[in-house]
Amino acid sequence: MSAAVAPTPTYRRALLAPRRISAGLQHAYIWLWLVLFALPFVTTTLHSLRAPEGGLTLESYRYVFGSFKENLLLSVEVTVATIVLNLFIAIPAAYAIVRHPIPGKRFILSTLNLALYTPGAVMGISLAITYAFLFDIPRTFVGLLGAYVVGTYPLMLVPIIVALRDLPRVYEEAARTLGANRLTTFFRVELPLLGPGISAGILLTFVIVFNEFLVTLFIAGPNTTTAALRVYNLTRTGFLPSTAALAATMQFVSFIIVLVFFKTFGSRYLKGTYLI
Amino acid sequence: MAHPTVTLSTRESVAPSRASLWKRWKGALIGPGLILPAAIVTILFSVIPLIYLVIVSFTEESSFFFNNPVYTTANYSTVFDRYLPHIQTTIRLALLASLVNLVFGYPFAYILVRRVRYRELVRTLMVFPLFGPLYLAFGIRYVLLPNGPLAPVLDFLGINATTLLISEPMTVFGMAMFTFPFMVMNVGTALSNVDPLLEEAAQTLGAKPWQIFTRVLFPLSRSGILAGFLMCFGWNLGVFVVPILLGGTAQQRVLSITLHQKGLSQFDYGLASAMGIVLMALAFGVTWLSLRFSRGALGA
Numbered sequence: 114m115s116a117a118v119a120p121t122p123t124y125r126r127a128l129l130a131p132r133r134i135s136a137g138l139q140h141a142y143i144w145l146w147l148v149l150f151a152l153p154f155v156t157t158t159l160h161s162l163r164a165p166e167g168g169l170t171l172e173s174y175r176y177v178f179g180s181f182k183e184n185l186l187l188s189v190e191v192t193v194a195t196i197v198l199n200l201f202i203a204i205p206a207a208y209a210i211v212r213h214p215i216p217g218k219r220f221i222l223s224t225l226n227l228a229l230y231t232p233g234a235v236m237g238i239s240l241a242i243t244y245a246f247l248f249d250i251p252r253t254f255v256g257l258l259g260a261y262v263v264g265t266y267p268l269m270l271v272p273i274i275v276a277l278r279d280l281p282r283v284y285e286e287a288a289r290t291l292g293a294n295r296l297t298t299f300f301r302v303e304l305p306l307l308g309p310g311i312s313a314g315i316l317l318t319f320v321i322v323f324n325e326f327l328v329t330l331f332i333a334g335p336n337t338t339t340a341a342l343r344v345y346n347l348t349r350t351g352f353l354p355s356t357a358a359l360a361a362t363m364q365f366v367s368f369i370i371v372l373v374f375f376k377t378f379g380s381r382y383l384k385g386t387y388l389i
Numbered sequence: 390m391a392h393p394t395v396t397l398s399t400r401e402s403v404a405p406s407r408a409s410l411w412k413r414w415k416g417a418l419i420g421p422g423l424i425l426p427a428a429i430v431t432i433l434f435s436v437i438p439l440i441y442l443v444i445v446s447f448t449e450e451s452s453f454f455f456n457n458p459v460y461t462t463a464n465y466s467t468v469f470d471r472y473l474p475h476i477q478t479t480i481r482l483a484l485l486a487s488l489v490n491l492v493f494g495y496p497f498a499y500i501l502v503r504r505v506r507y508r509e510l511v512r513t514l515m516v517f518p519l520f521g522p523l524y525l526a527f528g529i530r531y532v533l534l535p536n537g538p539l540a541p542v543l544d545f546l547g548i549n550a551t552t553l554l555i556s557e558p559m560t561v562f563g564m565a566m567f568t569f570p571f572m573v574m575n576v577g578t579a580l581s582n583v584d585p586l587l588e589e590a591a592q593t594l595g596a597k598p599w600q601i602f603t604r605v606l607f608p609l610s611r612s613g614i615l616a617g618f619l620m621c622f623g624w625n626l627g628v629f630v631v632p633i634l635l636g637g638t639a640q641q642r643v644l645s646i647t648l649h650q651k652g653l654s655q656f657d658y659g660l661a662s663a664m665g666i667v668l669m670a671l672a673f674g675v676t677w678l679s680l681r682f683s684r685g686a687l688g689a
Binding site for chain 1: 423436665
């Protein structure tokens with residue numbers, strides 16, 4: 114009996130069994146793409162580290178904190194401002210959409226998502242014209258902020274709506290029964306429980322606004338050039354190591370923040386949004 | 390036991406006093422009130438600019454800004470006469486890139502869902518394309534430059550990198566890499582809803598691998614394929630930087646780049662707006678279709 118069973122495992126363990134080869138090829142295919150995903154970042158970083166006479170140097174990173182410092186600071190400022198505004202807009206809106214009856218909810222939701230589906234260049238040209246001739250805010254910080262907020266707060270809305278739908282109403286009801294009013298209940302009970310959803314929204318806003326250059330190209334001026342736009346402008350004139358250093362820094366910062374988020378919250382709240 | 394029922398019934402039977410009327414109004418107003426900030430931002434920075442864009446697209450060159458606008462449809466006839474090749478190039482590149490995504494993304498999603506245990510790693514590395522096409526195109530261009538880091542490898546393989554650099558295949562590849570995660574996301578969601586037992590049953594009944602694909606997997610993941618394809622197509626319609634960095638003049642004849650030149654270099658706002666409207670109509674049509682198909686795939 115046992116002698117009859119024995120041959121099967123040895124056959125399966127054979128190194129060149131067709132099943133093994135096919136499994137190996139499948140994993141190789143996945144790894145090929147993983148290498149391709151990381152390749153542009155890796156080569157950009159290598160280029161930024163290259164010394165003119167051969168060898169490696171950190172020389173070009175001096176520019177990142179030298180002549181590019183203002184662009185980076187502006188990028189950080191406008192990103193943080195966008196995140197704060199998005200929070201003030203998206204949390205009440207998500208709360209209203211999930212918990213309150215609103216007539217024409219579907220229509221309102223798709224209108225709110227309007228900017229999300231507009232191609233970057235179309236949004237750019239429409240805002241450039243509007244800012245210049247209607248609102249009179251061309252090439253300003255406020256203009257940038259408006260464009261980023263309208264383009265990204267729908268992305269913050271989605272994870273918060275998901276988190277709010279997952280949240281059982283018993284917590285809210287318990288707090289209300291114990292005498293807390295609506296506002297206290299919201300700030301002390303529901304808001305902390307919505308943490309992961311809100312963080313997912315913050316992550317999405319950060320990744321997009323920090324790296325946005327196309328709409329910015331249409332509406333930014335000399336004093337409102339963000340770091341991503343600077344990268345674009347510099348790639349048009351040449352491929353200097355300092356440009357690569359700025360591009361590598363931007364990607365590195367974005368990647369670290371995504372990593373920290375994945376480690377802390379996992380990717381559950383990002384389902385169905387821009388990032389997987 | 391009786392106590393709660395009593396309070397409930399009294400609350401409902403009592404005729405609405407002024408206070409409770411106010412309460413009911415407050416209840417009805419609180420929802421729209423909470424959504425108001427979002428609505429104001431959307432109206433100011435999305436609805437008004439798009440309406441303005443439509444108006445400008447019907448005016449002659451820059452006459453709109455000199456108080457006596459001349460209304461005309463000339464911009465649209467120019468777009469559809471002289472710039473028809475641009476519209477075709479935009480659609481062709483987006484279509485090719487989405488096809489590349491489908492052909493390479495479908496097996497990727499299948500292996501990811503069925504075979505791979507290190508899915509977190511894949512998900513983490515797959516965020517690089519999502520940082521935007523700018524860094525991708527920049528990185529790929531640098532890889533292919535004559536003194537690039539992969540030059541020895543490419544030489545060894547007998548590939549002439551510089552002829553690859555400014556070409557349509559490279560442009561399509563760059564675009565496809567940016568939207569690859571969207572395809573994997575859509576197809577992967579559809580495939581993870583397909584029971585592996587169905588494949589095993591088909592295999593037991595004697596189906597060849599390609600038969601399993603055409604008879605079982607493909608029909609069951611069709612909604613995900615359509616949604617993913619349309620999503621990639623929609624994103625790629627707005628392509629801007631990839632042809633600039635990886636393509637030649639033939640690939641740079643796309644709507645986004647042309648409208649940027651017309652609008653911001655030559656100040657022909659009317660023509661640029663008309664191009665924008667055409668591009669937006671294309672993108673909205675595609676998005677509308679993809680939302681219809683993705684409802685089944687994403688469960689949204």
